[in-house]
Amino acid sequence: MTTSIALKRESSNNYNWQVPPIPLNRTPLAKPSFNPTGFPQLNQINNELLLSLSKETFLQLQPEMRTVYFERGQTIYGIGDPFDFIYFPNNMVASRLALMEDGAMIEVGVVGREGLLGVAALIGASSANNMTVAETDGSAIRIRAKVLRDIFRHDFKLQSLLLGYYHDFLTQISQRAACRCRHSVAQQLCTWLLQVHDRAGTNDLALTQETIANRLGARRASITVAINELEKAALLRCKRGHIVICNRGGLENQACECYGLLSYSFENSLQSSFIQ
Amino acid sequence: MTTSIALKRESSNNYNWQVPPIPLNRTPLAKPSFNPTGFPQLNQINNELLLSLSKETFLQLQPEMRTVYFERGQTIYGIGDPFDFIYFPNNMVASRLALMEDGAMIEVGVVGREGLLGVAALIGASSANNMTVAETDGSAIRIRAKVLRDIFRHDFKLQSLLLGYYHDFLTQISQRAACRCRHSVAQQLCTWLLQVHDRAGTNDLALTQETIANRLGARRASITVAINELEKAALLRCKRGHIVICNRGGLENQACECYGLLSYSFENSLQSSFIQ
DNA sequence: AGAAAATAGTGCGCTTTCGTACAGAATCAT
C-alpha cells in the first residue's frame, strides 16, 4: 500500500535511450487469442500481483490460469458485460474508459502489469459499469471470476494484495480527475505517455494521435501540435501510428506533477515472496 | 451494487420546492464536537450503510459507535494522517480533495449518508493519500478503524456492503475525471450542486462561491457568472455564503449527463434489513 | 461605532482549446 504513491522509477534519467528502429510494417499477431493447452509457468508470468502471491495461493490458482492475447483496441469489458473472467496483464496496457453521451470515450485510468482488470467482480459487482479496452497488443493471465472470488473471500493476504491495488487505482483516478481541470493538454499528454510507457515494456508505442486525443478528451489537432513540439525537443519520435519514446527524463520534465503521483513503482517484481 | 448507477431520485421534478427563509446570522454550533456519553440509538442514525447492516453486525458495532460533529471546512483526514477512525456521515457532506503543487485543492468525490469516510483503512492502507474535508456542518457516526477492520475481515455481508460502496465511489470519481475535460464549468456547477443537495438534507447550502470555485478547479468569477445565470432562471437563490436550491428539476436540465450517473439512489434508507 | 475582513459583482485583455476544414503522406486492399 505504501508503494501506491511511488517515486519515479529508477530508470528515469535525462539520457537518451537506445531507440530500436520502428518496424515499418506492423506484423499482424500470429498468436492465437487464447491458449487452451495449459496453464502458464512462473517464467511466463510478468504480472506483479501474481508474482506477489504467497506460494500456497499461487499453486492453488495456477491450474486456473490461462494466457490470453489481446490486440490493441480490443474491448475487454463492455458496459454491462458480466465479469466472467478477471485478467492480470503481463505486458499489455489497458485503459478504463468512461462513455459519454456524445459517444466520446474518455480514459479514466491505465492498468498494466502492476494491476488487474475486473476487481469489481471480486467485491460483488456482477457487471462492468465502465469500458475496458486494450491499449496495446499483449498478453494477460485470466482466471475465472467465480473461482478467484471464492478463494479471495477466505484468503486475507490475497484480499490485502488485490484490494491494495484497487486502492492505488482509485488514487490514480482521483489524481486524473484533478489533473483534467488544471493542466494543459501538453502536460497531460506527457503524463499519459509516461504512464503507458511504464507499462508497455517497449519504447515503440503503437498509438495513433487520434486514439490519444480520444483518451485525453482533446482534439486530434491539439495532440498533433503538442507531439510535434515534443519531437522538436527530441523527447520522442513520431511516425504514422507509432510514437517512440527517446528521452524519458525530458518527458518527465514536461509532464505535470501528476505523473510523479500516478507512476507506479515497478521495483517489486523480482521480490516476489514466491520466488524468494 | 446494482444501485450504483441509479436513476435520478424520485423527488426530482420540475416543481419549485418550498424554500425555507435563509437564517441571516448563521448560528454557531453549540453542539460539542464529540459526544462521549454513549453510543447512538437507531433513530439517531441516518447513514444508509449503517442502516443496511444485519442485526447481528449492527448490535456488534453499536457499542463502538460515537456521534461526532463536524463544521464546514473542517479537515477530517489530512494527507498522511493515520486512519484512526472511520466515519459514517449522517447528515453531513464531505469532499475528497486532491492537493496540487500550486496549493489548489480540487474535489474528486462527494460523500454523504450513502457512504463512509476512510474505506481505505479497511483494506490495509495505514494513512490517507487524499484530503477529506467537511463541506457542511453535520454529524457522523465514528467507529475505531481497528475495531471495524477486525469485524470486516470475518463478516462477508459487511465486506460486500462496504466494498460495494467503494466500488460506487470509484465509479463516481471515474465519471468526474471524464466530466472535467468535456463539460463546461456551468454544467459541472449544476451537477456538483445537485450532488451536494442530495446529501445535505436541506435546500439552503452554506457555501461561498470561492469554495465552489476551488472544488471545481475554476475561477471564482466564472462561478459567480454561472450562479447569476441560474439565479436569473430562478433555479436557485444566492445570498452571501448561501445558495438555496429552488428548482431541482431545472438544475438537472442544466447539469451535464454526469449527474444522472453520479446521483445515488436514496430510496433504501427505510428498507433496512434491521428495521424490517 | 468604526475598522477590518470576507464575500460577491464586474470588466478587460490574453491564452488555450475548440470546431471545422482541407491537403499531403503513408499504408492497405484488391
Next chain:
DNA sequence: ATGATTCTGTACGAAAGCGCACTATTTTCT
C-alpha cells in the same frame, strides 16, 4: 499497380475560461 483508406500536418475564426484588478456590500471584530 492503383485506388481507397487511414493518419498526420496545418490553418483560421470562435468560444471558453483565465489572470488580474477594482468596487460594492455584508459580516465580523474590537
